[in-house]
Amino acid sequence: MHTDRFARGPSVSLVAAASLGAYTALVRPRLLTWGASSDEVARAYPGDELVPDADGSSTMATTLPAPPGEVWPWLLQMGCNRAGWYSWDRLDNGGRPSADRIVGDWQRLVVGQRLDAVPSGDAWFTVAVLEPQKTLVLRSSVVLPFGRPFDPSSGTVPGAYVDSIWGFHLAPAAEDMTRLVVRTRSRSRPRLLTRPLDVLFWEPAHLVMQTRQFHNLLTRVSARA
Incomplete structure (x- = not known):
């Protein structure tokens, strides 16, 4: 035995x-690299330089049936306590349905503005890069394990943290369509702990949430078109 x-x-x-x-x-x-071409994966995008020594990165893409000028308003109004994230609302928007229309009050966005990541407002994304109808890059920098935000530009880096960007890049495509490429980059410590979590949990979770966002943006853009 x-x-x-x-x-x-x-x-x-x-x-x-x-x-x-x-x-x-x-x-x-x-x-x-879900949905992205090899050229899109290899390309550098605005905001990549914010996390120069990234431990992890992803590039996912989809095609939306409207020109960039019609897709852009949906991105501008993202955020908890705003339009939501157009993904699985029970997981990332406190169960509140994401908006299915363009809301004028949520169309003003500036670099440095905070977008709530959770309904409580205890964590947030910061608008890091903003090029109208082309690029929107959101940055999140949090201390582990509790997710308390910190300022990466302060020069003081915690012993355990995740510093990441979530970038949305629009390009015109044939027949008045838009190619939407979403680039993430992150750096985290201690790597002995964060790498297994990245590979086994966060990367698959991002795929699930991002593809859901793609689907819901497609539904909204198609209906408006």
Whole structure:
């Protein structure tokens, strides 16, 4: 019995290691580049320089059936206590439905403005780059493990943190359509803790949330068009 138990142990470990290796080599690259072309993945975008030594990055994309000028207002009004994030509202908007119309009061946005990340307002994104009808980059810098925001420009970096950007980049496409490319970049410490969480949780979670946002933006833009 002891021999069988020890024989099974290494087999389970080998299967787990092989599964993780296959995920890392085959699945993860597709997960991080969902919908994006090789050119879009390789391209540099405004805001990338804010996290120059990124530990993690993703580039996802979709095509929307309207020109950039009609897509841009939907992005301008994003945020909790505003239009929401057009994703899974129970997870990222306190259960409140994201807006299904353009609201004039939410169309004013400036660099440095805070957008609530949660309904309580205890965490937020900061507008880091704003180029009308082209680029909107949001930055989030939080202390781990409690998610308290900090200012990365202060020169004081916590021992445990995540500093990340979430960038939305619009480009005209054929037949009055828009190519929407979403680029994320992040740097986090301590890497021994944050890397497993990134690979096994945050990256798949981002795919789920981002593709849902793409779907809901497509629905809204199509209806308005």
